[in-house]
Amino acid sequence: MLNIRFLKAGATALLLATTAFTAPAFADGKLVVSSPQDPGSWDPIDTFLVNWASAATNIFDGLTYRGPDMEIVPALAESWDVLDEGKRIRFKLREGVTFHNGEPFNADAVKFTFDRLLGETGAKGPQRSNYTSISKVEIIDENTVDFHLGAPDPVLLTKLAGYGAMIVPPKYVTENTEEFFNLNPVGTGPFKFVSYDPKVSLKLEAFEGFWGDKAKLSELEYRFITEPATAVAELQAGRVDVVIPPTIPVSMVPTIEADPNLVLAAVTSPTVWALRYNTRDGITADERVRKAMIMAVDRETIVKEILGGQADVIASFQSPLSFGYDPDQKPLPYDVEGAKALLAEAGVKPGAAVTIDVRGNDATFGEVAQAIAAYLSMVGITATIQPYELNTMLNDIIPQGKTGAMFQQGWGGWTFDYDNTAYAMYHTGEKWNPYDSDKKLDALLESQRPLTDRAERERILKEIAHYTADRALEMPLYNSKALYGVNKRVKNFDPAPDNRLRLNAVEVE
Known part of the structure; x- marks a missing residue:
């Protein structure tokens, strides 16, 4: 029998459908998880990717x-x-x-x-x-x-x-090359590595010598399915047991909810989405232009109409679950005439062209980007959407500063502390900050790190959030809910807000 329970996440009460059952133990079985991204390396020091943690937390x-x-x-x-x-x-x-x-x-x-x-x-x-x-x-x-x-x-x-x-x-790592360890990970977790087929699958099996609660599954497989429609189809066909965020587009939520064999588990997450700006080149080097583009986009309508209400508009690049979040900070308002006035002040002529770089496998954000382009056209800016393969975008286009005027950025903020986001996004020389360098911002970011006074540190983090918003370093969009599609044969599955799934307690019928 399916448990439906209410959880409190920050200040938001939400309905969470889980597959937490009280049931007798089942025989060992295999769980197949659909993940939208292959991290490309399983070495813990190689990645910030949430999809790495979704699998590697078990290794x-x-x-x-x-x-x-x-x-x-x-x-x-x-x-x-x-x-x-x-x-x-x-x-x-x-x-x-x-x-x-x-x-x-x-x-x-x-x-x-x-x-x-x-x-x-x-x-x-x-x-x-x-x-x-x-x-x-x-x-x-x-x-x-x-x-x-x-x-x-x-x-x-x-x-x-x-x-x-x-x-x-130590011995395993030193006796093998970095490339070998990337592809053949060894840890102490409840599941051990069996095989890895890049861009296809990662296969694990229960580790009998695990120090904690032994895995109730005998096998765990991650399939890397980039197309949301394919992932949901595989879930419906029973060839996949769990589809993890951010795979499921809001448009497919009714499909999952209508299937008697499936359940949708939705939980408030730390994940936020934005279009970050190239502050070095072109018209977006001008702060007035960046602000005008934010004001030109009706984000409330995007959340309601495209995301089906499964998100909340944000004022800074963090969720309400983040330490450093200021509930009193308000996003720039939707103001078409104000946007036009700022663009005119900045000398931007009607028909000015920009490119929006997006992740090619993210169908939901693709719809969001199309809406943003339409809104920008209403203030005289012509936006072209450029999709990239996910790993190419994250490992080359963004870090190497090859983006267009705007580029899609999602961030989990997995520490639930704004420092984890802000330092990576805004400090000079960081991987995710290929364009901007601001000495005042660097000093603020560095000043809060050593503080043990929690209240003072929170004050500085809020100041950073306001400062980056004043400079309009990105177009803050929304904080999304984590949507999991789960086959009802899966028992004791607890959907993690941050996608870091530890699956040793999970069973399958």
Whole structure:
């Protein structure tokens, strides 16, 4: 029998259909998950991608863990103590843990992981800047390590629960090439690697030696299905058991809800969407033009008509679940005449052309982009939509500064702290900030990181949100709900707001 329950997410009450059942244990089985993106590498230091975490959370462990309830709990570290006024954290490590290849987990593995992350190898990837508060990891004994911090980091325990902080096996990593580890991951999680067919699938199996609750599934497969219609069709046909966000377009929600074998699980997420600006070239180098383009677009109507109300308009590039969110901050209003006046002031002639770069597999955003182009035409701007293959856009077009005037950006803000978003988006030299450099903004971003005064840090984060909005560094669009399509044969599935699915408790009939 399907449980329908109410959850509270931030200040928003929402109806959540889950497949949390009270039922007897089922025989081992296989779960197939449709993911819209192949990350291309399974090395924890190589990616910021939510779709990496959707799968790799089952392969790797961090010292801490954060589940769907957003609470930080022990994982590979049994406990920790914050010492020296926040400048040192001592972790007591879980004993008797082994990696999938048989290597022991111990203090050496922790030190190796962070020396690698903060060294030359980590410098090649996007994760290093999240952990630079760590000056060194000191081994106290086989099961104890001290993290020495150059400055206190109020979000570090959360960061240690994901992405670059996942603990890797020293011997396995050093004896193989980086390219080999990218394609053949080894961790300590509830599922171990079996095979990886790039752009097709990742296959895992239950790890009998897992230190925690053993997986109730024998096999777990991720299929990389970029086309939403294909993913939903496979779900309906029973060849896929779970379709994860952001695959399902709002237009397909009625299809899933009408299928007696399926359930739609919707949960408020930290994910926000925007069209970010090329602030270096063309007409969008002018702040007045950027503001005019925001004012030209009726985002409330887009949310209502295209997204079916499954989202909320945002004023800054963060959701209400984010620490640093200011509920009093209002988005620029929809004002066609005001937009025209700003464009005239900036000397922009009617017929000025811009390009909007989007992810080619995102059908919902494709509709949003078409609507935005129509709105811009009403103020004399001709917008052309340029779709790109997802990995090309994220790994080449954006980081290399090859975009048009505007480009689609989605961000999960998985730490639920605005720093994780703002530093990556706005600090000079960051991967996701190929165009802009602002010394005042850099100073603000750097000033809040070492603060232990929560109220003062929140004040600065709110100031950053207002400052970036005043400069109109992006066209903030909406905070979307995470939509999961689930076959009713799947039991004990808990939809994570941040897509980081730990599936060892899941069963299938």
